[in-house]
Amino acid sequence: MANFKDQTLLVTGASGNFGRIAVEELLAKGATKVIAGSRDTAKVADLVAKGAEARKVDFDDAGSLATAFTGVDRILIVSTDAIGSRVAQHTAAVKAAAAAGVKHIVYTSAPAARPDVNAGLVPEHFWTEVAIANSGLDFTVLRNHMYADNNLQGIAAALASGQLFDASGTRSTSFVTRADTARTAAGALLTAEGKEILDVTGPAQVSPEEVAAIFSKLSGKTIARVGLTAQQLREGMAAAGLPAPVIDILVGFQVDASLGYHSIVTDVVERFSGRKPQSLEAFLTENRAAFAG
Structure with a gap:
């Protein structure tokens, strides 16, 4: 496997949760020329x-x-x-990268x-992938699956109601942590070559019932897991006061899960990070304090 640790490597969004971890990982692995990109460089002073x-x-x-x-x-x-502007933003970045x-x-x-x-945020990623493929550059597209971290947002409602709602039908999801991605x-x-599109997943499929069991x-x-149709989920979110654009995104994720798009399991995390991905149960156990409410 190639190692480009002595080339100049730049990470955009380095002040965010994802970008910060990526920069720290590059430095930990011995990369010698790492650039932390951010709209506000003061926010990456620690890096x-x-x-x-x-x-x-x-x-x-x-x-x-x-x-x-x-x-x-x-x-x-x-x-x-x-959201809504990402295709233009990403395309501009791809063009600038090619020109540079x-x-x-x-x-x-x-x-x-x-x-x-009708697939929520997915089209924005698709058109970005098209721009990258058309750039003529080598690329590694990492299709990050559902974050295990997102489950933390549903804990309070689940504890209050004793129910965990979803519209993923009989399908499971291979949750992966943000840190692993x-x-x-x-x-x-640091190492990828050529042109690849890869799914980045957790270690195993987890059913909605298993998620509810972990919560319990x-x-x-x-x-209790409560399975709904996409329309029922949409109506419930609207009744809870969520704005329509947010509902479209969340329901889009659930519909894709019901189609089996989120149940793929790969070894990509281990291939590039050198460590096995953390399971959903291990991640939630690590964040057990969130269940104290």
């Missing part, structure tokens, strides 16, 4: 103290991209949180990326 260089990277400012990417060999583009002479792009995508307007992205930036075990309360 600079650890040995990274800070550069301003603003996906809405073409000038900042051209300057930031100068002299960069390989770049990790962490998808932004600007970047050789390899690593991108954080989503499972089953496709041009389906970030370390995987760092490993790909860690909370000491009985939490």
Whole structure:
């Protein structure tokens, strides 16, 4: 396996949870020229103290991209949180990378990326993948599966109601932790070659009933899984006051899960990070304090 630790490696969104872990992983693995890109370089001062260089990277400012990417060999583009604007932002970054002479792009995508307007955030990732493929550069597209971390957001409601709602039907999900995906992205930036699209998953499929059982075990309360149709889930979220755009995203995830797109299991985390992915139960046990409410 190749090792590009002495090339210039840039991580966008380095002040965020994902990007910060990726930069720290690169430094821990001996990368000698790591650039932490952020709209606000003051927010990556701690990474600079650890040995990274800070550069301003603003996906809405073409000038900042051209300057930031100068002299960069390989770049990790962490998808932004600007839903609705991400395709334009990511495409601008890809064009700037190609113009600057970047050789390899690593991108954080989503499972089953496709041009389906009913699939929530998935189309934005698809069109970004298209832009990357059309760039002529080598690339590693990492389709990160459902974060185990997202389950923490549903704990309070589950404890209050004794129910855990989903619309994934009979399908299971291969939950993966954000930390594992970030370390995987760092490993790909260090070693990946050629052109690949890969699914980044946890170690095993976990059924909705198993998720509820883990919640019950860690909370000491009985939490029952309640399976709904996508329409029922949509109506319930609307009744709870969630805005329509958020509902579309959340229901889109559930529909994709029901189609089996989230039940794939791969060895990509271990391949690039050098460690086995953490299981959902281990992650939630590690965060057991969240069940104390």
